[in-house]
Amino acid sequence: MNPFAPREKATILVAMSGGVDSCVAAALLHRAGHTVIGVTMKLWCYSEGPSPARGCCTLEAIDDCRAVAHRIGFRHYVLDMEDDFREHVIENFVGEYMAGRTPNPCVQCNNWLKFGELLRRAESFGCDYVATGHYARRGVDGDGRATLHRAADPGKDQSYVLWGLSQAALAKAFFPLGAMTKEEVRAAARDLGLAVADKKESQDICFVEGKRYLDFLRLRYPERVAAAPSGEVRDAAGRPLARHEGIHAFTIGQRRGVNVAAGRRLYVSEIDPATAAVVVDDEAALYRRTARIHRVNYLSGAPPDGQIAGAAKIRYLHAAAPAVLRPGGPAALDGTTSAEVTFEEPQRAMTPGQSLVLYEGDRVVAGGLIEHAV
Amino acid sequence: MSRIYLDHNASTPVRPEVLEAILPYFADLYGNASSVHAFGQEAKGAMEEARAKVAALLNAAPGEIVFTSGGTESDNMGILGAARSLASKGRHVVVSAIEHDAVRHASDALEAEGFTVTRVAAAANGQVEPGAVAEALRDDTVLVSVMAANNETGVVQPSAEIGAVCASRGVAYHIDAVQAAGKLPIDVQAWQASFATITAHKFYGPKGAGALYVKRGLKPLQLQFGGEHERGRRAGTENVPAIVGLGVAAELAQKELASVPARIAALRDRLESALLARVPQIVIHGAGAPRVCNTSHVSFVGAEGEHLILTLDMKGIACSSGSACKAGSSHPSHVLLSMGVPAAIAQTAVRLSLGRCTTEAEIDRVIELIPPVVQKLRSASPTFAS
Numbered sequence: 001m002n003p004f005a006p007r008e009k010a011t012i013l014v015a016m017s018g019g020v021d022s023c024v025a026a027a028l029l030h031r032a033g034h035t036v037i038g039v040t041m042k043l044w045c046y047s048e049g050p051s052p053a054r055g056c057c058t059l060e061a062i063d064d065c066r067a068v069a070h071r072i073g074f075r076h077y078v079l080d081m082e083d084d085f086r087e088h089v090i091e092n093f094v095g096e097y098m099a100g101r102t103p104n105p106c107v108q109c110n111n112w113l114k115f116g117e118l119l120r121r122a123e124s125f126g127c128d129y130v131a132t133g134h135y136a137r138r139g140v141d142g143d144g145r146a147t148l149h150r151a152a153d154p155g156k157d158q159s160y161v162l163w164g165l166s167q168a169a170l171a172k173a174f175f176p177l178g179a180m181t182k183e184e185v186r187a188a189a190r191d192l193g194l195a196v197a198d199k200k201e202s203q204d205i206c207f208v209e210g211k212r213y214l215d216f217l218r219l220r221y222p223e224r225v226a227a228a229p230s231g232e233v234r235d236a237a238g239r240p241l242a243r244h245e246g247i248h249a250f251t252i253g254q255r256r257g258v259n260v261a262a263g264r265r266l267y268v269s270e271i272d273p274a275t276a277a278v279v280v281d282d283e284a285a286l287y288r289r290t291a292r293i294h295r296v297n298y299l300s301g302a303p304p305d306g307q308i309a310g311a312a313k314i315r316y317l318h319a320a321a322p323a324v325l326r327p328g329g330p331a332a333l334d335g336t337t338s339a340e341v342t343f344e345e346p347q348r349a350m351t352p353g354q355s356l357v358l359y360e361g362d363r364v365v366a367g368g369l370i371e372h373a374v
Numbered sequence: 375m376s377r378i379y380l381d382h383n384a385s386t387p388v389r390p391e392v393l394e395a396i397l398p399y400f401a402d403l404y405g406n407a408s409s410v411h412a413f414g415q416e417a418k419g420a421m422e423e424a425r426a427k428v429a430a431l432l433n434a435a436p437g438e439i440v441f442t443s444g445g446t447e448s449d450n451m452g453i454l455g456a457a458r459s460l461a462s463k464g465r466h467v468v469v470s471a472i473e474h475d476a477v478r479h480a481s482d483a484l485e486a487e488g489f490t491v492t493r494v495a496a497a498a499n500g501q502v503e504p505g506a507v508a509e510a511l512r513d514d515t516v517l518v519s520v521m522a523a524n525n526e527t528g529v530v531q532p533s534a535e536i537g538a539v540c541a542s543r544g545v546a547y548h549i550d551a552v553q554a555a556g557k558l559p560i561d562v563q564a565w566q567a568s569f570a571t572i573t574a575h576k577f578y579g580p581k582g583a584g585a586l587y588v589k590r591g592l593k594p595l596q597l598q599f600g601g602e603h604e605r606g607r608r609a610g611t612e613n614v615p616a617i618v619g620l621g622v623a624a625e626l627a628q629k630e631l632a633s634v635p636a637r638i639a640a641l642r643d644r645l646e647s648a649l650l651a652r653v654p655q656i657v658i659h660g661a662g663a664p665r666v667c668n669t670s671h672v673s674f675v676g677a678e679g680e681h682l683i684l685t686l687d688m689k690g691i692a693c694s695s696g697s698a699c700k701a702g703s704s705h706p707s708h709v710l711l712s713m714g715v716p717a718a719i720a721q722t723a724v725r726l727s728l729g730r731c732t733t734e735a736e737i738d739r740v741i742e743l744i745p746p747v748v749q750k751l752r753s754a755s756p757t758f759a760s
Binding site for chain 2: 037075079080126
């Protein structure tokens with residue numbers, strides 16, 4: 001029995017993308033006796049441009065969800081949330097890259113869409129919870145506050161992208177797959193007779209084909225790309241090495257595309273949006289011990305009294321490393337809550353715009369966006 | 375939970391008399407209507423009987439009725455097929471801005487073929503003014519298309535007056551009468567129509583059968599190619615069971631025109647006056663114009679329409695925001711925008727469309743259920759100030 005399961009006979013809105021995970025999540029909740037309302041958010045319409053041959057969010061995905069809902073026997077609705085998605089996810093994605101940062105749109109989508117606008121709508125439908133197919137677990141601490149934990153399957157854990165949930169949102173969130181492995185989920189899908197059981201996994205950003213975010217920017221936002229100021233590629237001593245067409249094409253730690261002939265391997269170590277300068281250096285220069293983070297969220301709902309020691313992840317595929325978080329410090333540039341995180345060992349390529357998530361054991365205690373590595 | 379169906383403009387249940395008439399044509403009388411043998415003759419005979427009934431509903435001659443797969447195909451034939459057949463006389467077409475997508479997108483396709491299309495907006499009351507149509511006509515205009523009754527607002531259009539404008543200028547006139555059938559008398563003679571579209575499932579017949587009235591002497595170009603079905607006007611084996619159903623539904627609709635619409639209108643009016651009395655800040659679209667008996671298109675200002683519809687569905691009330699063909703999209707209705715309704719109000723529109731089986735008890739239940747739901751949605755709306 002899952003200790004984090006909702007009370008008996010809850011009404012649960014399940015966000016369904018059409019993938020095997022969210023479909024199984026919905027089906028299992030229905031089988032467990034809950035009233036399930038499946039919802040697919042219509043987020044991104046490809047009809048006005050070249051269409052990637054992908055499944056997520058397309059009309060075919062909606063049909064897949066409806067087929068599952070029909071087979072299992074719960075209702076399914078489509079909510080048009082294109083405006084919210086454009087405003088909070090796409091605009092942010094484009095703006096961050098143009099400012100020389102590296103965004104994580106999944107985090108943004110969870111914060112603003114799934115556990116923002118969708119949760120508000122769920123409440124007005126009279127739903128007790130919003131469930132998703134994320135591999136993460138929700139618990140309750142000794143004071144009755146909701147807690148967020150890593151999934152049982154370490155290879156699938158997605159708690160990293162959920163750091164932005166407020167305490168209120170977390171209390172209404174539910175992740176039915178948190179205790180399962182991917183294989184168990186696929187097996188459950190086959191047992192339930194779901195046609196999506198063997199559907200290919202999507203690992204990439206749902207609105208970008210492959211990993212080619214630059215193509216997305218050039219194709220969809222040509223005027224923003226054209227307006228990007230060109231700048232210098234410099235070495236660590238400030239000597240100009242080459243010109244580049246805009247900082248949006250660079251990410252900290254990147255080697256390809258630097259276009260500098262040097263006798264050694266050079267990596268992007270700094271991006272200065274003010275001067276559009278891209279600094280390249282030896283790989284050793286990528287290693288830093290301290291990150292300033294902003295937009296900090298403490299999942300308990302309040303900042304801690306002192307520092308928190310734990311292990312922090314600086315990107316989705318990073319192995320969490322021992323670190324200490326100190327709340328406050330110099331104010332964040334955008335006026336949001338800030339903190340400073342110092343690792344025991346220097347970490348490679350702490351990248352502005354990416355999320356830093358601090359864990360105590362398997363529990364997510366805080367997260368924020370990396371502003372700068374020191 | 376008993377369910378209440380208030381989406382009859384999207385589709386209607388097949389009525390028992392129709393169902394009974396259809397059933398033998400699946401397994402017993404299954405011949406191909408084009409076959410010469412007895413099986414074929416049975417099918418053909420039944421189809422011709424249906425043709426006469428449909429013709430009677432429209433005040434047309436049986437030879438002027440072409441069976442199709444439904445409203446979309448009829449509209450496409452009445453726009454694409456008609457305009458192409460008239461292209462030697464001119465390549466300008468006039469459509470109203472409040473048409474169903476089957477007409478709108480067919481006229482978009484004409485534009486891609488090199489026709490010029492003028493789109494005439496509706497007046498604030500939801501009607502397309504004959505004068506506005508007359509103004510849009512040019513020397514090279516070959517076709518006008520204005521629906522008989524709007525699917526969203528239910529507003530009845532001045533078909534006879536627009537027909538007179540077209541006749542005086544010698545321009546062909548297509549009428550999408552899908553939402554008029556069974557709700558008001560359709561008279562292709564009085565309306566001076568060249569083409570008129572109906573579909574069975576909007577008046578208690580089955581899905582998959584419709585008709586296009588084609589005035590004698592006109593010959594819209596075929597959209598699909600094959601055998602000489604429908605006297606060379608529409609290729610493809612006829613859907614005999616559905617066509618039989620269309621015929622019976624047309625016959626019954628005509629028989630009940632004098633009684634049923636008035637009864638439905640009384641229920642609709644009861645619903646509207648109760649909502650007006652109980653819910654502040656509501657707008658009934660097209661209320662200033664004549665409307666078909668069953669349709670109420672209401673904006674509950676500040677309560678997002680799509681959201682309201684889902685919430686009502688969870689409570690067992692089925693209704694829609696407008697065209698069923700656009701479900702899942704919350705873009706404001708092109709019909710309401712054409713009438714000059716602000717987008718923010720159009721976004722909150724909900725269409726309640728009653729039917730011949732809607733009861734007083736159902737309407738009373740809807741009157742009880744809607745106000746608290748609207749209030750809840752409004753209190754959650756960041757932009758609504760009561």
